[in-house]
Amino acid sequence: MVALPYFLGQSWLSITTEMLILALAASALNIMLGYTGMVSFGPAGLYAVGAYTTGVLMEKLGWGMLPATLAAPVMAGLVGALVGWFCVRRSAVYFALLTLAFSQVIWTVIFQWYSVTGGDDGLVSVPVPDFFFEVTNCYYFMLAVVSVCLFAIWKIVNSPFGMTLQAIRENSNRVEFIGVNVKLYQLASFVISSMFLGIAGSMYCVFSGSAFPDYAYWVKSADMLVICLLGGIYNFFGPLVGTVVYTVLTKIISEYTMHWHLILGGIIVLIILAMRKGVVGTLSAYWAGRKSEAA
Amino acid sequence: MLRSPITHDRCHVTLEAFAGQALAGISLGMVWFLIAAGLSIIFGTLKVLNLAHGSLYMLGSFCCYQVTVSLAGVPGNFWLAVLIAPLVVALVGGIIEVFLLRPIYKAEMIYQYILTFALVLIIAEVCKMIWGTGYHSVKVPWPFQGSVGIFGLSFPIYNLFLIAMGPLVFIGLRTLINKTDLGRNIRAVTENREMANALGTNVPRVYTGVFMLGAWLAGLAGSLWPPVSVVMLGSDMAVVIDCFIIVVIGGLGSLAGAFVGALILGLTTAFGLYLIPKLAVAFGFILMIIILIIRPYGLMGEPE
Numbered sequence: 001m002v003a004l005p006y007f008l009g010q011s012w013l014s015i016t017t018e019m020l021i022l023a024l025a026a027s028a029l030n031i032m033l034g035y036t037g038m039v040s041f042g043p044a045g046l047y048a049v050g051a052y053t054t055g056v057l058m059e060k061l062g063w064g065m066l067p068a069t070l071a072a073p074v075m076a077g078l079v080g081a082l083v084g085w086f087c088v089r090r091s092a093v094y095f096a097l098l099t100l101a102f103s104q105v106i107w108t109v110i111f112q113w114y115s116v117t118g119g120d121d122g123l124v125s126v127p128v129p130d131f132f133f134e135v136t137n138c139y140y141f142m143l144a145v146v147s148v149c150l151f152a153i154w155k156i157v158n159s160p161f162g163m164t165l166q167a168i169r170e171n172s173n174r175v176e177f178i179g180v181n182v183k184l185y186q187l188a189s190f191v192i193s194s195m196f197l198g199i200a201g202s203m204y205c206v207f208s209g210s211a212f213p214d215y216a217y218w219v220k221s222a223d224m225l226v227i228c229l230l231g232g233i234y235n236f237f238g239p240l241v242g243t244v245v246y247t248v249l250t251k252i253i254s255e256y257t258m259h260w261h262l263i264l265g266g267i268i269v270l271i272i273l274a275m276r277k278g279v280v281g282t283l284s285a286y287w288a289g290r291k292s293e294a295a
Numbered sequence: 296m297l298r299s300p301i302t303h304d305r306c307h308v309t310l311e312a313f314a315g316q317a318l319a320g321i322s323l324g325m326v327w328f329l330i331a332a333g334l335s336i337i338f339g340t341l342k343v344l345n346l347a348h349g350s351l352y353m354l355g356s357f358c359c360y361q362v363t364v365s366l367a368g369v370p371g372n373f374w375l376a377v378l379i380a381p382l383v384v385a386l387v388g389g390i391i392e393v394f395l396l397r398p399i400y401k402a403e404m405i406y407q408y409i410l411t412f413a414l415v416l417i418i419a420e421v422c423k424m425i426w427g428t429g430y431h432s433v434k435v436p437w438p439f440q441g442s443v444g445i446f447g448l449s450f451p452i453y454n455l456f457l458i459a460m461g462p463l464v465f466i467g468l469r470t471l472i473n474k475t476d477l478g479r480n481i482r483a484v485t486e487n488r489e490m491a492n493a494l495g496t497n498v499p500r501v502y503t504g505v506f507m508l509g510a511w512l513a514g515l516a517g518s519l520w521p522p523v524s525v526v527m528l529g530s531d532m533a534v535v536i537d538c539f540i541i542v543v544i545g546g547l548g549s550l551a552g553a554f555v556g557a558l559i560l561g562l563t564t565a566f567g568l569y570l571i572p573k574l575a576v577a578f579g580f581i582l583m584i585i586i587l588i589i590r591p592y593g594l595m596g597e598p599e
Contacts, residue, residue: 039405086584090591092404093344097543098587101580104536108577218532222412229409259424265416272410273398 001143005136017139019247020146021204026227026239027153028196033225034233035157036189037169038088039096043224045083045103046194048110048216050076050201055123055211056116065129069202076198077191079106084190088183100218107216122212126205138207149199154236156192165189226268232278241280311448316565318445322454322523324561325461329516330534331541331553332468333509339548340485340505343396343407347414349535351510355384355517356526357422360431363521373436373522381514388510392503415531423528433521453522460519464512465554472550481505485548540579544586546596555594 005013029043050072057068087098110117117123132138156162167175168182176182205211214220223246231242249267253260275282334348362376369375391414399406435453442449472478483491484501492498541560545552560579567578574581592598 033405037403039408086588090587093338093547094543094587094591096344096404096408097539098584100536100539101583105577105580105584108574108580111576112573218536225405225409226412229405233405259420261416262420262424265413265420268409268413269395269417272406272413273395276399276402276406 002140005139010135013135013139015247015251017135017142017207018204019243020139020142021200021207022224022227022247023240023243024146024149024203025197025200026224026231026243027150027236028193028200029224030228030233030236030239031153031157031165031193031196032189033228034235034238035162035169036165036186038186038189039092039225040099040190040193041096041218041221041225042083042099042101042103042106043193043197044218044220045099045106045216046076046080046197047201047204047220047224048106048211048213049079049194050198051205051211051215052110052117052123052201053198054202054205055126058128059123059126060116065206069199069206072202073195073198076201077195080191080194080197081187084187084194088186088190100221103216103218103221107213107218110213110216117211117213120213122210123205124210126209126211128206128209132206132209142203142207145199145203149196150240153196157236161185161188228278229268230271230278232281234277235280235284238278238280242278245279312569314445315448315450316569317562318450318454318458320562320565321461321558322457322561323565324557324559325458326516326520327534327537327541327561328461328554328557329464329512329519331538331545331557332464332550333512334535334538335542335545335548335550335553336468336481336512337506337509338542340481341396341400341502343400343411344404345509346408346411346535347391347418348509348513348538349531349533350415350418351384351388351513352517352534353422353528353531354387354418355380355514356521356530357426357431357517358383358514359518359521360426360433360526363433371437373433377515377518380518381511384514384517385507385511389503389507391510392506396506397499397502415535419528419531426526428528431521431526433526435522439522451523457519457523461554461557464515465550468550477501477504537579540583542593543583544593546593549593549595549597552593552595 004016008016025043025047029040032038032040053072053075054068057063057071058065063071083099083102087095087102090098111120113119132141157165164175164180164185168180168185172182201215204215227242227246228239229242230245231240232238250260250264253263257263271278277285330348330352333351334345337343337345337348358380359373359376362379363373366372366375395410395414396407399410435451439451439453439456442451443455444450470478472481480491480496480501481504483494483496484498488498491501537560541556542548542553543556544559545554545556560582563578563582564575568575586594590596
C-alpha cells in the first residue's frame with residue numbers, strides 16, 4: 001500500500017484515497033451490522049455529522065485542522081449516543097426504521113440550517129492546509145489515519161468486549177441470562193461505530209475540502225450496507241474487500257453503460273441468491289473446505 | 296411526488312384555508328393508505344419489509360400513463376388503465392416473490408433488505424429506460440373533472456373521489472381478511488406458519504397471494520394518483536419512506552393502524568407545509584419519533 005503512488009496515476013490514486021475512507025466507514029458500520037447484528041439504515045447521518053463538524057469548525061469558526069478533526073468523533077459519538085439510546089430499545093425492524101428516520105432528520109437539519117451548514121450549496125471552501133492539495137501527500141495521510149483506525153477496530157472486535165457483541169448477535173436472550181446488560185452493549189457498539197463513522201466523514205471533508213447534504217442522504221447509507229454485504233459481514237476484512245470490489249465495479253460499469261444501476265442491482269441479487277457470505281466469506285469457506293478434504 | 300394538492304404559499308389562516316388543507320391532507324392520506332396497507336399486509340404475513348414497495352407504486356403510475364396514452368380516443372381509457380395497471384404490477388409482484396424472495400425467507404433480515412433494495416435500483420432503471428427522465432401527465436378523467444364549493448372553497452372533485460376510495464378499500468380488505476377462505480388462510484399463516492402448514496394450508500401459495508395483493512394495492516394507488524400530480528422517476532423512494540413512517544406510527548402489520556397512520560401523516564404534512572414550510576421534510580420523522588416515545592409499538596400495534 002505504501003508503494004502504490006509509484007504505480008498509480010493521479011486519478012486512480014485519488015480514487016484509492018476515497019476507497020480508504022469508504023473502507024473505514026464500511027468497517028465502522030460493520031461493528032454494528034456484522035458483529036452485533038444490528039441493521040442500521042442511518043450510518044450516513046453520523047458520517048455527515050463528522051464531515052460537517054470538521055467543515056463548520058474550520059470554515060465558519062476558523063479552528064485549526066487538528067482540533068476540528070478531533071472534534072468530529074466526539075460530536076458523532078454524542079449524536080450516536082443520543083440516537084442509539086433511543087433506538088436500541090426497539091425490536092429489529094423498528095430499530096432499522098428509526099435509524100433511517102434519525103438520519104433523515106440530520107439530513108433535513110443540514111439542508112435547512114443555511115447560516116451554519118450552507119444548506120444545499122454545502123461547504124465548498126473548507127480551508128484545508130496546502131499539504132493536502134498534493135494527491136500523494138493526501139494519500140499517505142489517509143493511509144496512516146485509516147490504518148490506525150482499522151487497527152483500533154480490529155483490537156475492539158477481537159477483545160472480550162467484541163466477543164460479547166458477537167455473542168449478542170448469535171443469541172441475545174442467552175447472553176442476557178448470563179447477566180450481561182445487552183442494551184448497554186448494543187448502545188456501546190452504536191456509539192463506537194458512530195465515532196469511527198465520524199472520523200471517516202471528517203477525513204472525507206479534509207480530502208475533498210467540502211461537505212454536502214448528500215453525505216447524510218439515505219442513498220449513502222445504502223451504499224455502505226451494500227459494500228459490507230458484497231465483501232461479507234461476518235468477517236473483519238469483508239467491508240475492506242467490499243469497498244474495492246464496489247468502487248472498481250461502479251467505475252468500470254459506469255464507463256460502459258448509462259444503466260449501471262440495473263447491473264449493480266442484478267449483481268446484488270445474484271450475490272444474495274448465490275453467495276450470501278460475500279466475497280471474503282465464500283472464499284474462506286472454500287479454503288476451509290479444501291483444507292478439510294486434504295486432511 | 297405526492298404533494299401537489301397542498302398550498303405552498305402562506306396566507307392568512309382562515310376557516311376556508313383550514314378546511315382546504317384538511318381535505319387535501321385527507322386525500323393525500325387516503326392514497327398513502329392504499330400503499331401502506333399493501334406494505335403492512337406483506338410485512339404482517341411474510342415478515343418481509345419490502346423496500347421496493349414504492350417502486351411497485353411508481354411502476355403502477357407509469358403503466359397507468361402508458362395504457363391511458365395507448366388507448367387515447369377509447370372512452371373511459373383512464374378507467375381501463377386503472378383496471379390493467381395494478382394487475383401488471385401484481386404480476387410483477389408475483390414474479391418477485393416466487394423467484395427472488397422465496398429462496399431467502401430463512402436467511403437473516405439484512406439479506407431481505409438488501410435484496411429488495413436491489414429491486415429498487417432495478418425497477419427505477421427499467422422505468423428510466425422505457426419512459427425516460429421527463430414528467431408525464433394524465434388528465435383528470437370523466438366524470439370527476441372540475442371542482443365543487445366546500446366551506447366557500449373550491450375543491451377538486453377527483454380528490455373527493457380519492458377520499459372515498461380509502462374507506463372503501465379499507466372495508467374491502469377487512470371483509471377479505473375476516474370473511475373469506477383466503478382471508479382465513481392469511482390469518483392462519485400470519486399467526487403460526489408451521490401450524491398452518493401442518494393443518495393443510497398451502498403456505499407458499501398464501502405468501503405469493505399476499506405479496507401479489509400488496510403489489511396490486513401499490514399499483515392501484517400508483518394508477519389513481521397521476522391525474523392529481525405528475526408521473527416521474529423518484530416518486531418510488533419518496534413514497535416508500537412516507538409509508539414506512541405510516542406503518543410505524545400505526546403499528547407494523549395492523550391494517551387499522553395503517554389507516555389511522557396515513558390520516559395522521561396526511562394531515563400533518565398538509566398543515567406542516569402550510570404553517571412551517573421550512574421543516575416540512577422532517578415532519579413525518581419527527582412525528583414518528585414522538586409517537587414511538589409514547590407508544591413504542593405504534594398506535595395500534597401489539598408488543599412482540
